[in-house]
Amino acid sequence: MSRNVLSAMALAAALVGSVAHAAPPGPARGELLPTPPPPAAPALAGQAVAQGTVQRMLINPYGEVDGLRLADGTVVKFAPHMGDALANAVKTGDTVRVIGRPEARGTVRADAIVNAANGQTVYDQPPPLGEGRPLPPHLRAQKLQQQQVQGKVDTVLTGPRGEANGVILTDGSIVRFPPESLRQSVQPGAPFAASGLGTRNADGTSLEAVSLGTSLSALQPLYDGAR
Known part of the structure; x- marks a missing residue:
């Protein structure tokens, strides 16, 4: 056998030995791996x-x-x-x-x-994996009930661009509506009434309006066929 072949074999054996020496021992048969720690809460990056x-x-x-x-x-x-x-x-x-x-x-x-x-x-973080998907809107809407509210505007709710998309009345009732559907001025102190679908619970009343007006007797539908 030539000297070059012997040298190559010796080098290969040395490399195999060094890799085996450097590799950490694996877990023994039947040994449980440690449970990874839970993810840390998000850092408060903002002010x-x-x-x-x-x-x-x-x-x-x-x-x-x-x-x-x-x-x-x-x-x-x-x-x-x-x-x-x-x-x-x-x-x-x-x-x-x-x-x-x-x-x-x-x-x-x-x-x-x-x-x-x-x-x-x-x-504000996503729901945990495996929690299941939320019900589609048409199924969620089945639990909503007809609601009517009337009073004076306390706070005007707005979207990301500052467009009015709801109000809070002085009694705490919350009315939501599409910005493009609003046909009346909404300012704090103004009379306001609404009819629509929503929920009344321990935290108050909230509804998505189908009709708006300055009083319940002066409601105007926001959509064709709404009353």
Whole structure:
């Protein structure tokens, strides 16, 4: 056997030996691998954009908590799928710190809401894997009931571009409507009435309007066929 062949064989044996020496030993048969730690909570990367006392919980027409109204009038929007977690962490009268981004007209979109008294924090994050998909809109709508509200406008709700898409009345009732459907001026203190589909629960009344007006006797339909 030539000297070159012997040298190549010796080098290969040395490499195999070094790899075997460097590789960590695998788990023994039947040995359980350690459970990986749970994912850490998201870091609070932003700064507080609002702070104050919770005046009331805000709900959508399905009765889900989707925000807060602070005592200074600030409206805090939050993901409705996190509504139960928010309701467990924060109560009316609590002082909160809101991390997120400002929108128009005294409205902020929250990424996290911190209970200032105990530090409990609720983050806007996707539902856990395996929780199942939400019901489609036509099935969710089956639990809505006919609602009517009347009073004076306390707060005008807005979309991301500042367009009016709802109101909170002085009694706490919440009315939502498409911005393009609004045919009357909505300003704080103005008379306002609505009829539509929604929910009434311990957090108040919220509805998606099908008719709007200055009083229940002066309602005008927003859609063809609505009364």
